[in-house]
Amino acid sequence: AQKVTQAQTEISVVEKEDVTLDCVYETRDTTYYLFWYKQPPSGELVFLIRRNSFDEQNEISGRYSWNFQKSTSSFNFTITASQVVDSAVYFCALSEAGWTNAGKSTFGDGTTLTVKP
Amino acid sequence: DAGVIQSPRHEVTEMGQEVTLRCKPISGHNSLFWYRQTMMRGLELLIYFNNNVPIDDSGMPEDRFSAKMPNASFSTLKIQPSEPRDSAVYFCASSLVRVDTDTQYFGPGTRLTVL
Numbered sequence: 001a002q003k004v005t006q007a008q009t010e011i012s013v014v015e016k017e018d019v020t021l022d023c024v025y026e027t028r029d030t031t032y033y034l035f036w037y038k039q040p041p042s043g044e045l046v047f048l049i050r051r052n053s054f055d056e057q058n059e060i061s062g063r064y065s066w067n068f069q070k071s072t073s074s075f076n077f078t079i080t081a082s083q084v085v086d087s088a089v090y091f092c093a094l095s096e097a098g099w100t101n102a103g104k105s106t107f108g109d110g111t112t113l114t115v116k117p
Numbered sequence: 118d119a120g121v122i123q124s125p126r127h128e129v130t131e132m133g134q135e136v137t138l139r140c141k142p143i144s145g146h147n148s149l150f151w152y153r154q155t156m157m158r159g160l161e162l163l164i165y166f167n168n169n170v171p172i173d174d175s176g177m178p179e180d181r182f183s184a185k186m187p188n189a190s191f192s193t194l195k196i197q198p199s200e201p202r203d204s205a206v207y208f209c210a211s212s213l214v215r216v217d218t219d220t221q222y223f224g225p226g227t228r229l230t231v232l
Contacts (some may be wrong), residue, residue, distance in 0.1 A: 033219060045208065045223035091160065095219055103148045103212045103219035104173065107160045 142211030
């Protein structure tokens, strides 16, 4: 069975601080996909990144970066120089490859990030 | 391109009434998912379809909930009769499941309030 754990329920930082959101997953599959989604106060769920299990290269997109480590089953998300607009709930998700599950994902409980001015 | 479209965006109804939520997935996507989000239970997968066929409805809370996907561009989630504990935000998501991609894209959600 798949499991995604986001141990940090809430994080509060001051603007311009760096912040890392942790995500630890469990799966028996060797091929799988990991995702991060953002849910701002407006409520929509916005896709941020997708990573497959064969690609452990870290990714950077502007102030966002992701660190994928298979050895520790972690897929952590760092926001550099945080801004008030980064305040949101962030979800990590795991999808096992294969046609039978039709892309079904398991979501973590989310981390609520508050960035104060 | 249009994203996932959900209607209505907000629904307020009284206990016992029938509620129908609607979803139009992204054109060309072959999988569709219905989720419910509450403060207490977080994001729960209710049911998902692949090529219009329900694959897993184990997340549907009880017989009062039903979902259909009559064609590739439309799905409904029905609650009959509704109860106050059904109050939540209901999200629809779609994805194109291939060997190399299966990212789910979410609609804006329907906020349901059952009085």
